[in-house]
């Protein structure tokens with residue numbers, strides 16, 4: 001189908017009315033001096049019968065997008081082949097200035113476990129043709145699911161060579177666990193520089209997302225697989241907790257900053273939520289992976305109480321073990337328990353941000369030094385969750401984690417201070433795509449391994465992602481690590497592989 005025919009067809013089939021009486025802005029297609037598809041396209045929140053497809057019109061990506069203050073109709077289509085001949089759905093959606101001319105289309109009535117291809121079009125411009133895939137039917141008997149999880153892509157610290165390799169994997173989907181952007185201002189001593197100051201306003205966050213999304217390797221990974229995404233702290237402000245900023249901002253200023261950062265996140269993420277410009281944005285949600293797995297995606301930033309004991313690495317003060325402290329907030333915690341209780345899947349995968357296993361950084365007995373930003377600062381929240389998993393015999397719980405820019409494999413214990421205590425779940429912590437793990441910490445972590453026998457693996461100098469294979473018999477994690485983030489042509493290798501067998505929590509090294 002030619003471009004012009006495509007537009008006419010979409011206008012006819014969607015019954016589009018170009019002028020809309022209840023909106024003051026006119027709707028029309030502007031003259032673009034450059035392609036408006038500079039940020040690529042993406043798909044996400046795949047289900048057995050639907051998937052979100054996304055793009056944002058931004059001919060001048062680093063200057064607020066460069067779009068006129070009008071609503072613009074954007075055509076989309078989805079097909080069963082990469083040449084876009086076997087069309088299964090098409091339509092027109094309005095890109096509005098209120099949402100930075102981003103569009104989210106929930107394409108429905110799709111077949112389960114099926115590869116599709118999609119494309120957007122506006123004026124004389126067509127986007128890249130990208131690939132996506134639906135999940136199997138929730139009750140289907142599934143032999144295998146393959147996905148990768150990744151996190152933490154500090155633009156300044158390195159190139160996205162891990163994304164280049166990620167795009168070449170054979171996967172059903174990608175899970176991204178947060179720190180998609182970093183909010184801070186530029187650093188002259190790094191391989192790439194952020195433009196602009198610390199992000200504070202909607203426009204500044206939009207420009208930062210646009211800078212990151214201009215990377216061809218990141219676009220390639222989005223163009224190949226649907227992504228299931230959650231956020232961590234840097235999408236707003238380092239180590240913020242609910243409405244408490246790390247930076248010196250008053251409550252009202254931070255309330256507005258967080259709201260605008262959340263909006264920018266929505267505008268750049270193929271996520272299925274009904275967006276309202278509001279101070280809160282609920283993004284925790286779950287996905288059924290046939291009868292094989294359930295993927296539960298958490299938000300450990302928006303509802304947590306403040307980091308205890310003054311944050312950072314500290315001995316535990318009373319706040320860290322307080323029963324009133326919360327990491328998930330009571331509503332999300334109850335939701336998580338009900339998701340686990342009613343799950344009939346073999347594998348229950350909890351995708352979340354911060355390390356869940358205890359890690360005592362002080363190797364001496366009777367003393368302790370813990371990272372107060374992790375679950376170690378919210379001891380009761382962790383105890384409640386692991387006790388719930390144990391008491392209710394939740395089937396094969398596996399936690400996948402980001403945030404810490406280093407690779408770990410941990411047995412999650414009912415009582416971390418007693419090595420004989422039951423292992424109730426397994427945690428795989430993925431390193432960063434590019435963000436730094438300060439090398440002076442590597443020796444400190446290694447020295448403390450003796451005080452943390454439930455930690456099975458730690459590697460603190462490499463970057464990449466974790467590839468996971470799920471079958472009825474096992475959950476395998478391959479730590480896929482690149483040789484350097486400073487070399488755009490760096491190679492990738494599987495450094496270690498671990499297996500969790502069905503019915504036996506805890507990881508075995510099978511490298």
Ligand SMILES: [Fe+2]
Nearest residue numbers: 152179403435
């Ligand atoms: Fe990070």
